[in-house]
Amino acid sequence: MHKKLLIPGPTEVSQEILSEQSRYLIGHREKAFSDLYGGIKSKITKFFELSDSYYTSVTTSSGSLWFDIVGRSIVKEKALVCVNGAFSSRFAKTIQSCGKKVDIIEVDWGKAIKTSMVAEKLESEKYDTVVMCHNESSTGVRNPIYEVGDLIRSTYPNILFAVDSVSSMAGDKIIPNNIGCDVIFASSQKCFALPPGLCIGIVSDRAIKRANNVSNRGSYTDLVNIFDFEKKNQTPFTPNISLLYALDKRLNLLIKETYAHVYERHLEMAKCTRDWAKTHFELFPEPGFESVTLTCIKNTLEKNVKELIEKLALRGFMISNGYGMLKEKTFRIGHMGEWNSIEVKKVLDIIDDIWGF
Ligand SMILES: *Cc1c(COP(=O)(O)O)cnc(C)c1O
Numbered sequence: 535m536h537k538k539l540l541i542p543g544p545t546e547v548s549q550e551i552l553s554e555q556s557r558y559l560i561g562h563r564e565k566a567f568s569d570l571y572g573g574i575k576s577k578i579t580k581f582f583e584l585s586d587s588y589y590t591s592v593t594t595s596s597g598s599l600w601f602d603i604v605g606r607s608i609v610k611e612k613a614l615v616c617v618n619g620a621f622s623s624r625f626a627k628t629i630q631s632c633g634k635k636v637d638i639i640e641v642d643w644g645k646a647i648k649t650s651m652v653a654e655k656l657e658s659e660k661y662d663t664v665v666m667c668h669n670e671s672s673t674g675v676r677n678p679i680y681e682v683g684d685l686i687r688s689t690y691p692n693i694l695f696a697v698d699s700v701s702s703m704a705g706d707k708i709i710p711n712n713i714g715c716d717v718i719f720a721s722s723q724k725c726f727a728l729p730p731g732l733c734i735g736i737v738s739d740r741a742i743k744r745a746n747n748v749s750n751r752g753s754y755t756d757l758v759n760i761f762d763f764e765k766k767n768q769t770p771f772t773p774n775i776s777l778l779y780a781l782d783k784r785l786n787l788l789i790k791e792t793y794a795h796v797y798e799r800h801l802e803m804a805k806c807t808r809d810w811a812k813t814h815f816e817l818f819p820e821p822g823f824e825s826v827t828l829t830c831i832k833n834t835l836e837k838n839v840k841e842l843i844e845k846l847a848l849r850g851f852m853i854s855n856g857y858g859m860l861k862e863k864t865f866r867i868g869h870m871g872e873w874n875s876i877e878v879k880k881v882l883d884i885i886d887d888i889w890g891f
Contacts, residue, residue: 537852540881542671542701542828544723544730545871551728554783555776562775568767570778575767577785578734581704581793585711587739591760592781594774597700597721597733599754601625604665604696605632607745607757608717613663614639614655616647616677619670620857625698629665633750637661643673643860644830646823649681656690662744663694669702672857674830674866675819676706683714694744700724703734704788705800705827705870716741722777725800725827726784727871732777737761800826803869803878810882814891818864827870830856832863837889839865845888851881 539546560566575590584590593599604613605628612635615626630636637659639651652664664686668679679697686695696717699708703718705725710718716738723730737757745757753759754771763770788796807829811817818830833839839855839862846853856864869878885891 535850537847537850539852540868540873540878541852541854542724542866542868542870543721545725545727545868546873547727547729548872551780551783554780555729557776557779559775562772563768567775570775570782571769571773572767574778574782574785575764577782577789578736581785581788582736583709583711583793584736588710589737589739589742589761589764591735591737591764591769592773592778593733593735593760594731594769594771594777595733595754596723596730597698597719598624598628599733600698600717600719600735601628602632602752602755603735603757603760604663604717605629605634606755607748607751608663608694608696608741609634610662610744610748611635612637612659612661613665614652614659614661615665616652616667617641618645618647618673618675618677619643619667620672621670621698621700622665622667625665625667644675644818645820646675647677647682649678649685652682653685656685656693661693663696665696665698667698667700668708669699669706669825669827671701671825671828671866672860673818673864674825674828675823676702676825677823679713679715683712687714694738694741701870702825702827704796706825707797710736710738716744722781725870726781728780728784729777731774732781734781797826799874800870802875803873804829806875806878807867807869807882810879814889818860828866828868830860830864830866833865838862842885842888846881846884849884849888851884853881853885 694716703720719735722728722732816832854866
C-alpha cells in the first residue's frame, strides 16, 4: 500500500505531476528546451516577485549542491554561519571543506538565531558572507531571515547573505527581494511537491559579481559558468528534463493558486498541527519561531514514536521521528506541498485514535 508522505521531504507527489515525467525527451541544446527552461524561469520570477537584479537557475541536484556552490563560488575568505540544527551544521562544515574560514554562531537545537546575535558578530569581525538556514527541518525552528537581511543590507553593503530555504520556499513566505538575500535555494522534493532531483536557486547580481572574483570555483559548483549558460536558457550540463516538465506544471499550479493562498494554506496547516500538538504535548521550537511547513513536537508523554509510525503506515500515512539525537524525544509532521488543513486534520485524528487520546 502507498503511504502518503507527511515527512519533511520527500513530500507527497500527485499523479498529475508524476505523469508529466513520462513525456518524450528533447535535446537540451534544442530550442524546445530553451523555451521550456526559459518559461520555467519566467514563472519563478513571477511567483517569487523577483526584481531585475535577481537571476534563477534550476540545477540537477538535490539542495545540498548549493552548500557547495556557496562554499566554492560565494564565500571569498570567511563566512559567518548560523547553526541551530543538523542542516545548518552541515552547511558550515561544507563551506569549511571548500577551504574557506568559518565562524559559527551556535545555539541549542530548538532555539532560533536572533538578529542581535548576528549584529554582535558583524560588529566585531570581518566577514564576506553570512549564512543562515531559514527553516531548520531537524528542529522545526524558523530563523528571522527578513530581519537579518535588513541588518546586512542596511549596514554591510559588501557582505553577501546566503539562505538555505530548502524546506520553506513555495510554502512559507519567501520574497527574495524583501529578504535582501543574495543566494537562496530550495529542493524540488520539499514544498514544491515534486520528486527529488532538482534545486531551484535564486541569486542576486551581487552574487554573480562576487563569484567572478572568487577562485577555485570547481566545475558543477561554478556559479559563473552556470549563469553564463542561463543567458541562453540552458544549463552547463545535461539537466533532468523529465523533472523540469514536472516543475513547469507545478509552477502553473502554484501561479494559479496564487502566492498569498499558498502561504495561507501552509499557515493553516501549521496552526492546526500546532493546536493539536499543544493539547497533548509541547512544541519543540522556542515560542515565536515555529516553522510554517513542519511541526516538531516534544514527546513530553514519552510515547513510542517508532510504534506510532508503524501503525500509521498501516493506515496509509507516514510522519517522521525526531532527527538524529532527537529521535523519540521529538517527532515531526511535515505539512508542505499539496496538503491542506482538512487532510492534515484527518491524519491527526488517526494519531488520536492510535494513541487513544
Ligand atoms: C532537506 C534539507 C536539506 C537537504 O536537501 P537535499 O535536497 O536532501 O540535499 C538542506 N536543508 C534543509 C533545511 C532541508 O530541509
